[in-house]
Amino acid sequence: MTGEMITGETKPSGGAPDAKPRRWVLVVDDEPGFRDMLKWYLSDHDLDVEVAKDGAEAMARAAGGKYSLVITDLTMPKLDGLKLLEEIKQKRPDISVIVVTGFGTVETAVHAMKGGASDFILKPFNLDHLLVRIKEALFG
Numbered sequence: 001m002t003g004e005m006i007t008g009e010t011k012p013s014g015g016a017p018d019a020k021p022r023r024w025v026l027v028v029d030d031e032p033g034f035r036d037m038l039k040w041y042l043s044d045h046d047l048d049v050e051v052a053k054d055g056a057e058a059m060a061r062a063a064g065g066k067y068s069l070v071i072t073d074l075t076m077p078k079l080d081g082l083k084l085l086e087e088i089k090q091k092r093p094d095i096s097v098i099v100v101t102g103f104g105t106v107e108t109a110v111h112a113m114k115g116g117a118s119d120f121i122l123k124p125f126n127l128d129h130l131l132v133r134i135k136e137a138l139f140g
Contacts, residue, residue, distance in 0.1 A: 023047045031073070070088060075102075085117055086115055101122065
């Protein structure tokens, strides 16, 4: 039996090592249930996922250099999603950023996209739709 990987290719379901470089994703949200759900779902689609509870923790982790993508909530304590996007793009422009929020406006979406976000997605969203957006952000 085979399972779909994020690249759309298959690998044995037994978890045989993949020869391709891993794609690390950082999920940033102040809601533990949302963070954990995304970590579970994305890990099940062959991505390596870590989580951060706010933008300040995310910046500290992003400095490590292993992430290809950050998925961040917009409204968080300490450092909100737009400020996190700005700091990531200044310090690590190679990282793609997807902003997700339950409180989006057209102005906020435009600001995020002009600031370098790969995408701006309103909560609630379909997880399969998010996976398509992640593939686009990681592989063009």
